[in-house]
Amino acid sequence: MRPSVGTARSSHRPWRGGPGPPRWTGLARGNPAAQRANPRSMIGVDDRGRLMLVVVDGRQAGYSEGLGIAQTVELMMKRLGAVEAMNLDGGGSSIMATAGTGIVNRPSDATGQRSHGNVIPVKP
Template identity: 70%
Template sequence: YNWVVRGNPRSMVGVDDQGRLLLVVVDGRQVGWSSGLSITGGAELMKSLGAREALNLDGGGSSVMVTTGSGIVNRPSDTTGQRSLSNVLLVRPNAAGR
């Protein structure tokens, strides 16, 4: 129950009214940087970004966003460093979107 109401790192995905994909990672558990979001806070954030549909994905230390050009672009919460993750959501533009 605590992970629902307490602020935690969150990974979320959503779609807006124009069909655009929203990928959101919120840092957390880092005093002076970010305390994270509750499930309600995550829903409110996604709604404020224009999501008409949204899902909360795995969170905590698994909340990492990586881009081709910049590598890790957020501050993952694990104090032991970067986690080895067994899953990924990979987004590649199609030929028409280039």
């Protein structure tokens, strides 16, 4: 079976950083689901153009509750130095894996790793 290539769409828009508080450019501020702590997958770029991929585990009492969107921006991406960032599809299937060690986080999806998913491959 050949992998398919397509274009990903997202209802989320990026956060643009810089001095002062985060400037929201379309994130669902009034959406209760976005405000709740959940597993998150994020992508960002710092002021030197370096790519940042971040996964936060969640829904696991005593280990990690996850983050809301505001926490994601203010605590994670801004502290990491992102000048632009976007919340990707998160939830229980949020997984980060490397070629050397495989899955490096603790996904909360009760069914385990999903057989079909979206991938952002990074080549050194």
